[in-house]
Amino acid sequence: MSRSLAFSLFCCGRVSSPSVSYLRATDGRLLTQLMETQKPRILITNDDGYNADGILALEAGLREIGDVYVVAPEAEMSGASHSLTLARPLRIRQIDERHWTVDGTPTDCVTLALNQILTADERPQICCSGINHGANLGDDATYSGTVAGALESTILGVPGIAFSLTVYSNPDFTESVKTAKDITQKALAEGLPEWTLLNVNIPKGVPAGIRITKQGFKSARPVISEHIDPRGKLYYWIGEVREGFRADGGTDFEAVHEGYVSVTPMRSDLTNHTAIETLSGWNTN
Numbered sequence: 001m002s003r004s005l006a007f008s009l010f011c012c013g014r015v016s017s018p019s020v021s022y023l024r025a026t027d028g029r030l031l032t033q034l035m036e037t038q039k040p041r042i043l044i045t046n047d048d049g050y051n052a053d054g055i056l057a058l059e060a061g062l063r064e065i066g067d068v069y070v071v072a073p074e075a076e077m078s079g080a081s082h083s084l085t086l087a088r089p090l091r092i093r094q095i096d097e098r099h100w101t102v103d104g105t106p107t108d109c110v111t112l113a114l115n116q117i118l119t120a121d122e123r124p125q126i127c128c129s130g131i132n133h134g135a136n137l138g139d140d141a142t143y144s145g146t147v148a149g150a151l152e153s154t155i156l157g158v159p160g161i162a163f164s165l166t167v168y169s170n171p172d173f174t175e176s177v178k179t180a181k182d183i184t185q186k187a188l189a190e191g192l193p194e195w196t197l198l199n200v201n202i203p204k205g206v207p208a209g210i211r212i213t214k215q216g217f218k219s220a221r222p223v224i225s226e227h228i229d230p231r232g233k234l235y236y237w238i239g240e241v242r243e244g245f246r247a248d249g250g251t252d253f254e255a256v257h258e259g260y261v262s263v264t265p266m267r268s269d270l271t272n273h274t275a276i277e278t279l280s281g282w283n284t285n
Contacts, residue, residue: 040188042066043124043153045109046132047077047145050101054131054173058163061177062128065185069122071113073145074101080145082107082152092117106149114156127153128184130163131176135201137166137252137262138216138245147266150197155268160197161187166256167204176202179261183210199264201256208259215264216251219243 042062046055050072062068074093085104092112093101100117102109110127118124129149136144150160161184165176179202192198199215225237245253252262 040066040126041122041124042068042184043110043113043118043127043158044068044070045072045106045113045127045129045149047073047080047106047129047149048133049073049076050099052076052133053171054133054165057173057177058128058131058180061181062184065181066125066188069098069113069118069124071100071102071109071117073106073109074103077105077145079143080105080107080148081143082148084108084111106145107152110149110152110156114153114158124158126184126188127158127160128163128180129153129160130165130200131173131180131202132162132164133171134164134168135166135256136162136164136199137201137256138218140218141199141215141264141266147197147199150199151266151268154195154197159187159192161200162197163200163202165202165204175206179207179210183263193265195267195269196265197267199252199262199266201252201262201264203256203259203261205259207261210261210263211250211255213252213255213262213264214248214250215266216248216253217246218253219245 042065044055044059044062046052046058048054050070055070055072059068059070083105084107090108090112091103095101100113102112106129114123127150129146132144132146136147141147144162144164146164147162150162153160161180163176163180163183165171165173179200183198183200187198220240220242223239223241225239227235227237229235245251245257247254252264255262
């Protein structure tokens with residue numbers, strides 16, 4: 001029988017996480033030994049909401065390989081990016097022993113999952129975010145709540161993977177779930193480089209294969225739509241018109257366009273390292 005629990009949490013700052021070190025790629029054998037004795041624990045979140053078809057499909061698939069815990073937004077939070085709710089209290093609703101919703105962003109969900117909801121014995125070995133309804137390629141990854149869920153997990157010491165199906169209408173998650181299972185199992189068995197998350201974009205249909213890619217750049221222009229509400233006040237919708245992408249070679253856009261799964265390694269460090277030397281003349285004593 002399911003249980004319900006609702007309570008308020010006032011987020012005035014981050015709760016420091018337990019000291020947890022990554023299993024580097026060279027230490028993957030340790031995790032392999034763990035998997036031989038018990039199923040790995042997997043945290044799932046998303047930005048489309050806990051009832052979205054993508055997260056339900058992902059959970060069903062990952063339950064075949066691990067013990068799954070779901071902490072997801074109670075409503076759609078697409079475009080929330082890596083935002084943390086600080087201006088109001090947050091509410092957690094426990095649906096049952098493995099499912100919780102949060103009236104906040106994907107970042108809120110992961111922060112609360114790892115610092116409030118799950119016990120030390122339930123702490124996951126990996127966090128999978130998605131499956132997103134639509135692509136998170138190139139520049140759009142910076143807006144993505146799906147990518148942010150995996151990013152927050154990585155920052156808090158649990159390797160994260162974001163999964164997106166590059167289909168916007170009538171999505172069939174069959175192949176994307178297979179891909180998510182395969183990549184999750186590989187990450188668990190071999191480990192990920194330290195502080196690295198994976199942004200995985202899956203094309204429509206049966207993929208031609210997998211390519212490790214770099215983040216590309218789209219060609220698009222904003223479109224602002226102005227309207228008047230029944231009280232005579234203006235309101236706006238923000239959209240865009242896409243005009244393609246830059247074919248720089250080896251990008252996520254190109255891989256998906258050619259029918260491949262794109263796997264882009266990312267990290268929270270946004271430093272433009274090549275510009276440090278260029279701007280070194282700005283240093284003062």
